[in-house]
Each structure stands twice: as structure tokens, then as C-alpha cells.
Amino acid sequence: MVIDHICFAVKDLTEGIHYWTSIFGYRQMTNLIENSRQQVIVVFLKKDNSLTIKLIQPTGQNSSLQKFIEQGGGFHHICFKCDDMTQKIDELKQKGVRLLVPPQPGEAFENHDIAFFWGKNKMNFELIDTDIKAQLI
Numbered sequence: 001m002v003i004d005h006i007c008f009a010v011k012d013l014t015e016g017i018h019y020w021t022s023i024f025g026y027r028q029m030t031n032l033i034e035n036s037r038q039q040v041i042v043v044f045l046k047k048d049n050s051l052t053i054k055l056i057q058p059t060g061q062n063s064s065l066q067k068f069i070e071q072g073g074g075f076h077h078i079c080f081k082c083d084d085m086t087q088k089i090d091e092l093k094q095k096g097v098r099l100l101v102p103p104q105p106g107e108a109f110e111n112h113d114i115a116f117f118w119g120k121n122k123m124n125f126e127l128i129d130t131d132i133k134a135q136l137i
Contacts, residue, residue, distance in 0.1 A: 001080040001088065004128060005044065005052035009076040011069050013043055016055040020045050026053060031135040035107045040065065042108040044133050052133075054079070054108075077116070079126040085113055088127060092117060100124075110134045 010016035013032060020026040026045040029052070033042045039062035045053040056076060058065040068076070082088040085103060093099060098118045106114035112130040119125060 001082045001127075003051060004079045004081040004131075005054045006078050007054040007056055007076045007126070009065060009068055009073040010055050010057055011073060013041060013055055013057045016057070017043060017045065020053060020055070026050075028137060030108075030133050031137055033108045033134055034059070037104055037106070038062070038101075044108070077124040077126050079128060081128050081131070083129065085115065085127060085129040088129075089115060092127075108134055 008016070017028055021028070024047070026047045029044040029046040031043070034040075035042055038056075039059045040056040041059060043055050045055065056065070058069060060066075065076075089099065089103070099115065100118050101114075101116040103113035103115045105111035106128070109128055109130050110132050112128065112132060115127045117125050117127065
């Protein structure tokens, strides 16, 4: 597995994009993408020779993420890319990592499957098996 991106939860994507572009020199890589299953709006940011950043803003239905945002938001998860999601999920479960959200299509990845896990030290992480980011600009 390799790190694909790190994700931060923000109250407002426009403000979040402005912050990351003006403070850290990132630029917007995708259009805003609504992920109806995860109940978030997503945008990816990029910078040469750096990790991809994903910002998420909850939609009205995502109460747990909304509570997180009300407490200040911030770092939400790290995403790892693997070659074979089914195999990697089995391996992680055998190692005692808890599967939170089984594989399901992720609109931000042109409906390639995504899955979420809860690891040691309160580590929330996502697993993908694609390089695709939907709606590049």
C-alpha cells in the first residue's frame, strides 16, 4: 500500500480551498464532487512534489461529520492505494483492523470502490485501488 492522499474535514470548501492555496501553495485539481453515499462534497488539491490533499464538507445528512466540524474539524483520514482491494481487505481484517465501511462506489473516484477502516491509535483510513480522481480541471 502507498499513501494516495490525506483528508481534512472543513466547514466550507471555498474557505478551505482558499486556505490551502494561499498558505501552502496548493491548487485545485478537481471540481467539487458530491459523494452521496458518504454524504460529503469533495475536492482534491495538488502541489508539485507533494501529497494530494482531499477536503470534505459534510452535507446536511452526515451528522457525525457535522459534529466533528462543529468541534473544529481538521485531519479526518489518510488514504492508501493498493493493487487488489479484496485481497487487502482480507489481509487487514486478519491483522485485526476493523472494517467500518465495506467497499462501495465512490463518486470522487469515478465509482471505483472505496472502503474505510478504523486502526490502532484512532486511525481512520480509506482504501482505494485506482489512481482516478473524477472531474479533473
